[in-house]
Amino acid sequence: MRKIFRKYVISLMSFSIALFSVTATANTLEKIREEGAITIGVANEVPYGYTTPDGEPAGEAPSIAVQILNNLGVGNVKVVVTEFGSLIPGLRAGRFDVIAAGMYITPKRCKQILFSNPTYSIGEGFLVKNGNPKKLNGYDNIKSQSVKLGVMSGSVEYGYARDFGIGMGKIVTLPDYPSGVAALKSGRIDALAGTSLTMASLSKKDNRVELAQPFTPLMIKGESIKGYGGFGFRPSDTALHGAFNSELKGFIDTESHLAMVEPYGFGKHTSPGGMTAEKLCQ
Known part of the structure; x- marks a missing residue:
């Protein structure tokens, strides 16, 4: 009887954890859409991700992030500046919701966060x-x-x-x-x-x-060795990650995208081609 009860408790706990996980994956996407606001993290690194003297997002990654998030119905994109080494801990701690710093996608980092597909490649x-x-x-x-x-x-x-x-x-x-x-x-x-x-x-x-x-x-x-940069998300934010990636797919390498990033030194010559985060994470 004890064993049966114990199995029941464990199953109930597993179900609760799974239910919480599923709920958590939708929370951030639903929350930012309801509030119309989101916070991104940058490392003040030109030309990848930084802020203007007025505190506005600038650089390759923040510019793309604003466009994609606007497409998702989020018009107010706030910025938090931190040291590069604090980006992943800051994301996981909830200081911001997306890393928009042109961060290279590497297997080691993939064990800590989710990555969008890359938006550029460079040496x-x-x-x-x-x-x-x-x-x-x-x-x-x-x-x-x-x-x-x-x-x-x-x-x-x-x-x-x-x-x-x-x-x-x-x-x-x-x-x-x-x-x-x-x-x-x-x-x-x-x-x-x-x-x-x-x-x-x-x-x-x-x-x-x-x-x-x-x-x-x-x-x-x-x-x-060639680096591929993308956006970072918390492991639980699969809904936000999926929606962002979907919008990104139809934007990268379009005329609008190239015109947006050319002022920062990017362009067709930095196109990620057919590379994906899945391949880079292996």
Whole structure:
């Protein structure tokens, strides 16, 4: 009798958890539609996701997010700015509802959050002092010289450097890119790693640094490393994730999409092609 009762309690608990899970998946989508408002998270990284001096969303990801969310009936898109490494914890903690920071889709991150299909693909680059005095034109130069490479906390570049075989003593983790530029100019690091678009954007803001050119394409274990960025959602928000992805499918690579992202340096040359989050998460 005890065993039967115990099985009944366990079954009831499992049903309750499942019911709660199903309810939770619809809650965020229903809530934002009812309220007409949503909050997105960015890391203030130009040109991926940042805010204007007036606090308005700007960059590739926020611009697309506003369009897609408007299509879903949500007209008021608020923005929370946080460090890149705090985006996933902030999403899971409920500080915002969508990560709109151009975050690369990786298997490790896929274990923590849901990703939309990618909206762009891009390669890597270095920011160096003017004239590139140490001739740092790729990860192989970092590995072969006594130099320091700066990477942003929580970024894929940390993993790239490690997987490329660069010693941990050569890697300096920084909270954000402004800190990285400051570290570069002060001599604390010799190169700052990031996507080529971000590094090019940073170089335009300070005449003491430049984008390392030419740059040797990053290869790890015989594979070309190219990042694909998308939007992040809480694992329970399957309804919001599905609705967002559905709208995204009909928008990416259209004339409207390309006209929207071209001012940020994106375009046909950064098209994700037929790549999906499912493939990238494997």
